[in-house]
Every structure is written in structure tokens, then in C-alpha cells.
Amino acid sequence: MYFGAHLSISKGFHNAVREAISIEARTFQFFTRNPRGGQAKALKQEDIDKALQLREEYNFGPIVAHAPYTINLAAPKEETWNFARQTLAADIERMRQACIPYIVVHPGSHVGQGLDVGIEKIAKALNDVLKADQEVLILLEGMAGAGSEVGGRFEDLAAIIERLEVPEVVGICLDTCHLFGAGYDVKDNFQEVLQEFDKIVGLQRLKAMHFNDSLQPLGSRKDRHAMIGQGLIGAEALAKVLQAPALQGLPINLETPGEIEDYRREIEWMKKVTNQ
Template identity: 55%
Template sequence: MYIGCHLSTSKGFKNMGKVALEIGANTFQFFTRNPRGGKARKLDLKDIEGLKKIMEENNFGPLLAHAPYTLNMCSQKEETREFAKMIFADDLERLEQLPCSLYNFHPGSHTGQGADKGIELILEILNDVVKEEHTTTILLEVMAGKGSEVGRTFEELKRIIDGTKYPEKFGVCLDTCHIYSSGYDIVNDLDGVLEEFDEILGLDRLKAIHLNDSKMPFNSNKDRHECIGEGTIGLDAIINIINHPKLKDIPLLLETPNEIEGYAREIKLLKDLKK
């Protein structure tokens, strides 16, 4: 089982690898830059080599880079879309230098224009920025459906992927809190949800899982993460997820409201519950 959590890049990539080992993780997620956007720090090649060594010596799974939350490719505002395009393009180039094969982003909010227009605008940027030579797999995250979010259904994600020039470079990240809040009942019908995903997108597209409990009820369209076993999804459903045969090779990344000590406890708990 590949399991980790979100770690800060403030002390460098090698340090993130060390912290991951200290808390029992064998993968992790990190923001490519400040989660609210802005300029990314210069890459330190020696630091990156230190991380690569840790990963090789400790059988790490794929790392997940996360785009900043401010990245909105389908805003009504042209300047917001241009900012998203610039950040996205820069991130893809930087990731070519990192031992990170996955890059996750929120599709965005159409801000009242409608999902169809939102998808059209997202595709304009993706088809302009993503190049054949890029080696990173780009993941669209399933969203909770609050407000005017695009990507609240498997069908919307399929429309985006199918509309790209290089669909083979795209995958999906499932967030358990998001999909439960958006109306996919992973508590009472996990098999059915996975079958629906497979029929619409194909399970080979599923490359990462954000493993979170939820503070909000089923189908609430609210994005409020909770610690494992303390929310409306509950521990039994989490156990079913981590032990499901179709999900056994998918990296699990915690985004629960925790500090490092809390993540260490959750990782140990999940390892103990893994069959």
C-alpha cells in the first residue's frame, strides 16, 4: 500500500522525503507553489537528488504535485484564465525536473457561464499548454459540486479528457470527501460507484485517491474534510476503500485537518487496517 499525506515544501524536497519516512509514509503530496498562487521557488538540483535517493532506497510510490487553488481555467475573467495558463505551463516544465509523475488540479469554477462554457475554456488552455513531450500524468480531481464547480461528475471529467489533444496524458484523482458530497455513495455502494467510474472513464484512469472523511452529509455539495473515522463517511467505509481489490495499487494521500503528528497516527491506523 502506498500511503502518505500533504507535506510542506518549505524545507526542501529531501526533507519531505525524510519527514515521510518518519511518519511511516512511502509517498506524499505537495503544492507546486504557494497554494494561493504566485511565483515558485527556484529548484535545487542537489536537493532533488537527495529526494530521489530516499525514494529509491525506500520503495516510494508515485508522488503527487498539486496545483495552487487559485488556478481557475474557466473563469469569466480573462486575466484569471491567463494566470492559470501561465502557472499550469510553468508547473509542467518544472515537474520534468522532479521525481514526480503525477500533477493534480481542480478543473475550476465556471462563475455562472455554465458547465459547457467552462469545459470549453478549460480545453482551450489544456490544448495550448500540454505538449507531446511532457512526461507527467495530469490528474483532474473530482469536485464536491459547490457553487459553479466544473468536474462534479464523472461525465464532466470524461468530456474534458476526451476533448484534449493527448488524452493518454490525463487521469483522475478521486477525493473521498468530494465524491461523497457530490452524490456518489461510497459508504453504501462502493462497488457501484467504481463500476460507474469504470464504465464512464475506465479504472485505468484512476491514478490517485485523496483519502478524507467528511464533515458534511451525503450529497451536500459541501467540501469540508474531516479526520479519518470522525466524519459522515466513517471508518468502516474507509476500511472498505483501502482494502478494495480494484484500488490496491492506487496511491492514498491524506488531506485531513491534521498536523504531522495526526498524519502519523492516521497512517499507522490505516496500515493496521489494511488486510
Template identity: 50%
Template sequence: MFYIGCHLSAAKGFAAMGQEALSIGANVFQFFTRNPRGSKAKAIDPQDAANLRELAQKNQFGPLLAHAPYTLNACSADPKTREFALLTMQDDLARMNDFLPGNLYNFHPGSHVGQGIETGIRQITALLNHILTPHQTTTVLLETMAGKGSEVGSRFEELRQILDGVKCADKMGVCLDTCHVSDAGYDIVNDLDGVLNRFDKIIGLNRLKAIHLNDSLNPLGAHKDRHAKIGQGTLGTEALARVINHPALKHLPFYLETPNDIPGYAAEIALLRGLYQADK
């Protein structure tokens, strides 16, 4: 089955997101756990969450992807900022386990802000070892980053180092962002097989749990992270069609984060469904 969806606003509630996803042809979706630029999370209505779980099961949805807020920095030089990231992620995972068990939670590893990449990796690993538990049902994903500023996670080797240091490694995975990996210098347009072989050798394709499907406004290796609509960037529709149809990827859930409104997402989902080649 082809699992394709987009980022939806959680403001109207869980069940409303599920209905909106169905209305645009999606069978997965991503949402922020709280205001992406803020800290407080809305109280969850247990019945609303139950309604979404029922809708998702009835309509054969793939995994739902909760996204941590952008304000988190697990490897900040400021201990208070690191503590804020820890407490926020701990709360997010508790809420996911209580109300949407068995799904995915994605976060940006963070920026070491001059401390050095090795220090950043140690701090991220320490945070994960503090919040992950053997009994949680949520899989936590490290997102591949573009390498802007002092971001950690633009190189596959950095993600591998984090994963190697996590005690509950079976609760972890990776979300590959097509815009970010291209901006980081991985040529998925001309050498998708080579990039995936490198990912497999360094991290392992078994760790890849989700794809952020985005075009990029920037050339290969720009390290800038500016998403574009499908077919309106430097990656192009043909290259992204190869991504969704690659034998190592096509079973994964794909989440659009393109700069779009709901009608625009509906059009992109329809386009991608038309390009997807189902297994015979």
C-alpha cells in the first residue's frame, strides 16, 4: 500500500485531522505535538483521540507522525534549554503513549552552537537515554538535517553515532527528508541508489521508518533548508517519483512538508498517487 499524506494542523483536534486527511486522499499525516514555536501543549480529549484511532484503523491508515516543536535544542550550550527539550519530549512521549500508541515521533537533533559536533552528539544521546523506556510504544525518529549553521545530523555518520549511544535502540529510527539530504550534499537526483547504499552501510535501511517528501529551492550541498512544492524545485518530479517507487523505500510512509495549503496538498497527493507503481 502507498502511504502518502502531509502536515496538518492539530488546532481542530485529532479526529478532525483524520477526516481532513481522508478528504484530500491521504492515509497518513504529520502534526505538531504543540505550538511549533511555543512550549505549552493543549489538553487532549480522550474521546477525540479514540475517534482518531478508530478512523485510522477503519481506513487502513499508516503510522501517524508527531513532530516535536522547532524550539527544542537537545544540544544547546545552555543547560536550561537542554532541560526544556528533555521535559518537552518526555511529556510528548507520555501523551503519545497514552492517546496515540504505536506511532512515530520525529525531532530535529539540534545545533551544537559552537560546542563542537562530538559534544552535541553526546548531549543528544544523553537526553534520549533519559527519556526512552523499554515499554514505550512510540518510535522516536532522528531527522536528517541540511547542515545549516551548527546543526547536528546532516551526515549519516552523526546519526549513527547517536543511535550507537542509545540504550533503548529498538525504540529509535530515522526520518529521511529529501530536501535536507540534498541540501546536505547527498545526490538523490542522480545517484539515489548510491545514497541509499551509503545510508544502509552507515546506519542500516532497517532503521529508516519515514520519509519527508519535499522538493528543494536550493542546489545540491547548499546547506540552507528551504522546501519547495513537488516539481517546483531543484529535485524535480521525476527524481521524487523515483524515491517513492524505489524498492527500498516504497513501503515506507511519506509525509509532505511542502509550502502548501490543503487544496495544494490534495493536488500533490493526487499527482504522487498517479506516479506510484503498485507491486504486481
């Protein structure tokens, strides 16, 4: 496994890799652009090359990009839906240039259209954007299921993938807090959760994890991240999650609400409980 945290690339990829190294991380996650939308910052090839050199020197695993929250592939308004498609297409190309293999995307919110309509719109948007020969995989993120969110159930994710023309370029990113909120008992039955995921979606599609404790109880349908051991999942249960064989080799990134030194301590703990 490769442990990391959500970092900023505002000062470039090279500096972000250096910051990751400073906290003993061997991966990290970052937003492709401002998380609330806006123009993307231009990439510099010199910066990308320096970052690649450091990543190779320190044996980094896959780095994970995260699409902005403003992307809603299920949006009822045509303008908003088109913005989501265009932004995702542009970010796929930018991440290819930066040698980033994954972009995590929230599936979207149907905003009253109904789940089935939301799933159809998400699949249509992806079919318009994705290409069989693209080098960057889209990772649909499992959600807590708040409001009209699509992706709170494994069945939602499977239904989207089933409708894709090139499903081979789509994977899944699971989030421990989101799973717990959605009603999947990662605290006491994580192996059963993985078995259900494998049956409905397929473990081969699991490409990355977000690692968080939860401030809200099982099945709350609320997305409230907590630092490890400071939530209702707890450190003991989260240690067992990390020890699951199915997670070996994956990039696992913290999205806990701490600062950089908190990330350092949490990564140290993650390594300790996995004997790394």
C-alpha cells in the first residue's frame, strides 16, 4: 500500500511531492483545479519532470487527482451538465500530461430527477468523454448517500458502469467515512463489505481508497470526516481495514480534517499497524 494525504499543488507538483516526502507519504491526492470550480492553473513541463524524478527516486505509488466538487454529471440543467462534461474532458488531458493515472469523480446528484434518471445522465456524460485508449482512469467515488447523491449504494456504481461503452477506463474509489455513512459496516464487518462490493461491482475495479474516521453513526447518510481514532469507526477497526489483503498495493489517502503534522502522525500510525 501507498499512504498519503490530500495536499495542494498551488506551488507546483514538484513542491507537492516534496511535501509528501516530508511526512513520509508515498502518494498524495490533489484537486485538479479549485474545488469550487474556476479556471485550471496552467501546467509547466519542467515542474512535471522534476516531480516525476522525485517520485521515481522515492518509490512513489500512483498519485490521485480529484475533480472539483462543482462537477455534477447528473445535473438537471443542460448548462451545468455540459460544464461537468467539458471540465472532466479537459482535466483528463491535463492529468495525462502530468502523468497522473487516476481522477476521482463524485458521480453526481440527481436533484429531484430521480435515481434512475441520474444514473442515465452520468453514464451518458461519461460515454461522451471517455475513450478506450485514454491513459487516465476515472474513479467513481462511493458516496454517503446524502440528499439526492448518486453512488451511496454499490448498485448505483454498478449501474453506471454497466451503461458505459468503455468500462475498462473506469474504476472505483471507496471512502471509509462514506461507506459507514451509507450503511456499510466498516467498523465490525469490513470483510463482508468487501465481499458485497466484489459481488456487485468487482474488486478488480477498486483502485484507490480515502481513509477517514466518521463523526456520524452507521447509516446516517452524512459525510462528516474525523481524524483517525476521533470518530465512531475508531482506530482499532480502521487498523483492520488497512490490514485487508484486498487493499494491498492501492494508494490510500487521508482526507481527515487535520493539518500537515497530523497527517504525518496518521501516516506513521498507518505504517505501524501494517508493519511497513
